[in-house]
Amino acid sequence: MSGSIAVVGAGPGGLTAAMLLAGRGYRVKVFEKADRVGGRSAAITESGFSFDTGPTFLMMTFILREMFQEVGRNLDDYCTVMPLDPMYRLNFKDVSFDPSRDNEVTYQRIRDTFAGEESGYRKLLKRESVRYRYMYPCLQKPYGNPFSMLSPRLLRALPHLSAGRSLYSVLGNYFKNDNLRISFTFQAKYLGMSPWNCPGLYAMIPFIEHNFGVDHVKGGLSAISEAMARVIKEDGGEILTSTPVSRILTDGRGRATGVMLPDGSKEEYDAVVLNADFGYAAEKMFEEGVIRKWTPSRLDRSNYSCSTYMLYLGMDKIWDEPHHQIVLADDYRRNITEIMGEKILSEDVSVYVRNASVTDPTLAPDGHSALYVLVPVPNTRAPISWDDDCRREFRERVIARIADRTSIKDLEDHIVFQKEITPADWRDEYSIYQGATFNLGHNIRQMLYFRPHNRFEEVGNCYLVGGGTHPGSGLPTIYESARISSDLIRRDLPQ
Ligand SMILES: Cc1cc2nc3c(=O)[nH]c(=O)nc-3n(C[C@H](O)[C@H](O)[C@H](O)COP(=O)(O)OP(=O)(O)OC[C@H]3O[C@@H](n4cnc5c(N)ncnc54)[C@H](O)[C@@H]3O)c2cc1C
Missing domain, CATH: 1.10.405 (Guanine Nucleotide Dissociation Inhibitor; domain 1)
Known part of the structure; x- marks a missing residue:
């Protein structure tokens, strides 16, 4: 059929592309291997608690608004955007600083x-x-x-x-x-x-x-992905969850022709939009010999972001602490050198604590709160086992740091739900190359022309979206990647 597009992955990149393309009249089918949309931005829900898996800072909300406007929608009809003031607390050893959205x-x-x-x-x-x-x-x-x-x-x-x-x-x-x-x-x-x-x-x-502020979305930033999924369906697009794509099919000229599912069935499309993590997809999702530039050895040699250790804690009380709080290591530079250079787990950790229930009671049952803890750590290129002992010790260190620097002293006594994600889990369960949660690094040699191209340079009819392509990681730029790739599709395959 003409104007048919397969979108592989329902992360923010894939969903934005699907929304723009469905809105422009293309026949869009989204394949998502997880049981829900959102990817690294999906909701983790359990016993009345809701956590964002990844993104919690929404910046440049006007870019997101533009995506909805492009398909004739108003973001406010789908999501409740909540401006945060103060934007966050920076908690240093001997001083705190709460930047306001009012300059x-x-x-x-x-x-x-x-x-x-x-x-x-x-x-x-x-x-x-x-x-x-x-x-x-x-x-x-x-x-x-x-x-x-x-x-x-x-x-x-x-x-x-x-x-x-x-x-x-x-x-x-x-x-x-x-x-x-x-x-x-x-x-x-x-x-x-x-x-x-x-x-x-x-x-x-x-x-x-500081110019545009930091926003929250009622229900969590996962609500954005869910809103996009709604718009896609309203515009006739199809979204299949729990449906992994095992291969991007190509013809003899190296052009994408469709997708293959794990049962071996094949579906043909005019173009494929690829949202799966770039390193993982380049390594695993193409027939041997198709990828000549981003080969396994080049992928391995490339520079990647750090990873994160995550705790999602359902609590039976609400803490009087800010919505976003960054607790910085006593020696922040040393901590960063250990993560990025020496690739070891710091004794002196920096911890981001999101206590969003103080602004958004929908995230937890009455009198309860959903605490999200993120610790930057080396990606899985580092020789860190993340076995039971390693996880237990690191978790204790993180909780001790929170107790030491905030009013959250008896955190362990109030946990009623807990989930942990380590770099090894990002790699193995979320299919993220080297567990590098923020994708390929953003050094100059991996930006613009030097980043994997939106019109994928290795495979015709294949377009990349998400943090692994240009312009890079972070929600606003991921939305931009989808707009760029959708515009290229409109040029290459006019309706
Ligand atoms: C812990 C963390 C915190 C972050 N915080 C912020 C923040 O505060 N603000 C911000 O702007 N950004 C943040 N980011 C960065 C970024 O916005 C998110 O990672 C974002 O979700 C990335 O979107 P994406 O579309 O690139 O990929 P993903 O969200 O990873 O989506 C890719 C999708 O492809 C699917 N997939 C993979 N393989 C297949 C397959 N074979 N078949 C079908 N589907 C497949 C995956 O299941 C996934 O749903 C954060 C990221 C992390 C991990």
């Missing part, structure tokens, strides 16, 4: 806590708004051939790349105090990177946060 309030808080540094904040907002204005549009275009790297848009943005400088170094333009510099560079962790290695151009991320 004036943040300015005052910097003046009160880091006296003498406040003018750097105004300077940052002004300078980084310019970088954002030049750089962000470059992320919204495909880079399918080397000449695309010479586009006037990208050339104009070059002076704003801060080439050769790290994010931490760029923040030195604004602040001297180390804790304050960390407060505006810890965002490198959104990309699974170190502030000391993350390209300086990502100084636009703290700007984006």
Whole structure:
């Protein structure tokens, strides 16, 4: 049939692409191997508790709004967006800082806590708004051939790349105090990177946060995926959960022709949108010999993000702690070096605690709360066993850190539900290459033209979406990847 598209994976990338394509009149069928939509953004639900598996910070909500507008919908008819203020707490050993979505309030808080540094904040907002204005549009275009790297848009943005400088170094333009510099560079962790290695151009991320704010969605960010699934179905698309694709079928000219399911049955499509984790898909989902560039050895040599150790805790009480709280290691730089460089588990851990029940009572039964704990750790390239002893010891360390730095002292006494995900689980159960939860690294050599292309360069009729392709990991850029790939499909296969 003409205009038929198979979407492999119902993560945010696959769902956004399916929504845009179904809205544009393509016949779309989504194949999802899990029993629910959302991928790393799906809900974990148990005994009345609901946790987001992964994303909890929604930024640049206007990009998500645009995706819904493109198919004639209003996001607010499908989801309740809740702006957060303060956006989060940064909990250092001897000081706390709660950035507000109101820049004036943040300015005052910097003046009160880091006296003498406040003018750097105004300077940052002004300078980084310019970088954002030049750089962000470059992320919204495909880079399918080397000449695309010479586009006037990208050339104009070059002076704003801060080439050769790290994010931490760029923040030195604004602040001297180390804790304050960390407060505006810890965002490198959104990309699974170190502030000391993350390209300086990502100084636009703290700007984006402070300019547009951080939002929550009632019911959790998984509600976005569920809303997209609704729109896809309203527009005639089909979504099959618990339906893994075992192979992307190709013809003799290396063009995708359809998908094969585990029972050996084959379905033909005009194009395939691939949302499964890139490294995993390139290694496992094609006939031998089809992938010539992203070979197993190149995949292995590439640079990947860190991983995360996760605890999802159903509690029989509600803690008086902020919605988002980042508890930073006593020596944050050492902690990051251990994760990214030495690839060992730190004694002195940083822990992100999300206590969303203080804003959103729908996440847990009455009087209960859903606590989400994320600890950045090395990906599975590191020789860490994650066996029972390793997990038990690490869990104790994480809980001790929370007790030491917050009012959550007797956490163990209040747990009524618990789930744990280790890097080995991300790799084995979630099919994530090297358990690198934030995909291929975002160093300059793996960005733009150097990242796997949206119109997949190895297989015709195959389009990539999600964190493993351009523009990269994080919900807004993942939505952009889907928009770029859907636009390419519209150009290649006009309806
Ligand atoms: C712990 C964690 C925290 C994060 N926090 C944030 C945050 O706060 N804010 C933010 O913006 N981003 C965050 N991210 C990053 C990113 O937004 C999410 O990882 C996002 O879910 C990635 O979307 P995706 O579409 O690339 O892939 P995924 O969500 O991984 O979706 C891929 C889908 O493909 C399916 N699949 C795989 N193989 C097959 C197959 N063979 N057949 C059929 N289906 C298949 C998978 O089951 C999955 O559903 C976080 C990520 C993690 C892991």
